[in-house]
Amino acid sequence: xxxxxxxxxxxxxxxxxxxxxxxxxxxxxxxxxxxxxxxxxxxxxxxxxxxxxxxxxxxxxxxxxxxxxxxxxxxxxxxxxxxxxxxxxxxxxxxxxxxxxxxxxxxxxxxxxxx
Amino acid sequence: xxxxxxxxxxxxxxxxxxxxxxxxxxxxxxxxxxxxxxxxxxxxxxxxxxxxxxxxxxxxxxxxxxxxxxxxxxxxxxxxxxxxxxxxxxxxxxxxxxxxxxxxxxxxxxxxx
Numbered sequence: 001x002x003x004x005x006x007x008x009x010x011x012x013x014x015x016x017x018x019x020x021x022x023x024x025x026x027x028x029x030x031x032x033x034x035x036x037x038x039x040x041x042x043x044x045x046x047x048x049x050x051x052x053x054x055x056x057x058x059x060x061x062x063x064x065x066x067x068x069x070x071x072x073x074x075x076x077x078x079x080x081x082x083x084x085x086x087x088x089x090x091x092x093x094x095x096x097x098x099x100x101x102x103x104x105x106x107x108x109x110x111x112x113x114x115x
Numbered sequence: 116x117x118x119x120x121x122x123x124x125x126x127x128x129x130x131x132x133x134x135x136x137x138x139x140x141x142x143x144x145x146x147x148x149x150x151x152x153x154x155x156x157x158x159x160x161x162x163x164x165x166x167x168x169x170x171x172x173x174x175x176x177x178x179x180x181x182x183x184x185x186x187x188x189x190x191x192x193x194x195x196x197x198x199x200x201x202x203x204x205x206x207x208x209x210x211x212x213x214x215x216x217x218x219x220x221x222x223x224x225x226x227x228x
Contacts, residue, residue, distance in 0.1 A: 043203070044221060044222075045205065045207075045219035050214070050216060091157055091158065093217075100212060101148070101163045101164070101165040101171070102148075102160060102163055102173065103148070103217065104160070105150075105157040105158040105159075106157050107155075107156050107157040108155075108157050
């Protein structure tokens with residue numbers, strides 16, 4: 001079974017600064033996908049970024065980028081130029097290729113961006 | 116496109132009552148899932164479906180039943196509500212490839228007294 005661990009329950013950052021959220025996972029699968037989702041106070045889950053395990057290049061979406069270390073089973077999210085609207089809970093998620101209907105989520109990191 | 120819709124948004128039940136949480140999607144997604152989110156915790160998978168007529172258990176299936184008679188609908192039934200089932204419930208759907216993101220409904224906040 002897969003496990004996803006987010007070791008930082010809460011983090012804060014000043015507006016315009018950079019913050020990195022950590023995620024580690026454990027799996028025996030060789031092909032899989034990793035995601036970061038954002039859950040603002042409205043409770044709506046929104047995809048932030050995704051990474052295919054077979055791609056060595058780290059994914060980037062505007063101010064959001066990941067540092068994917070496959071050997072270390074690490075998948076951190078970097079938010080650059082933090083904005084007040086980035087305040088949310090962030091979840092790391094894993095989906096394996098062998099059972100794509102079943103995803104595993106971490107416990108989340110609550111990020112507060114301070115003005 | 117309405118996306119993923121869930122009803123009701125809020126519900127209060129007494130211990131022992133039963134109810135069905137409704138979930139529907141209009142994106143023709145093959146996969147659908149139910150999660151629960153307890154305070155300060157992540158999403159835990161209750162049941163999931165990879166297509167009409169096919170369902171399977173997730174991490175925390177006890178006390179819940181599902182069925183999937185159509186591609187669009189995936190209701191979650193609480194058989195005999197218990198206070199431990201007080202939670203926020205999310206339904207999600209996706210295409211049938213692991214690369215595809217899940218689309219989430221707005222959630223149902225359930226309180227069992």
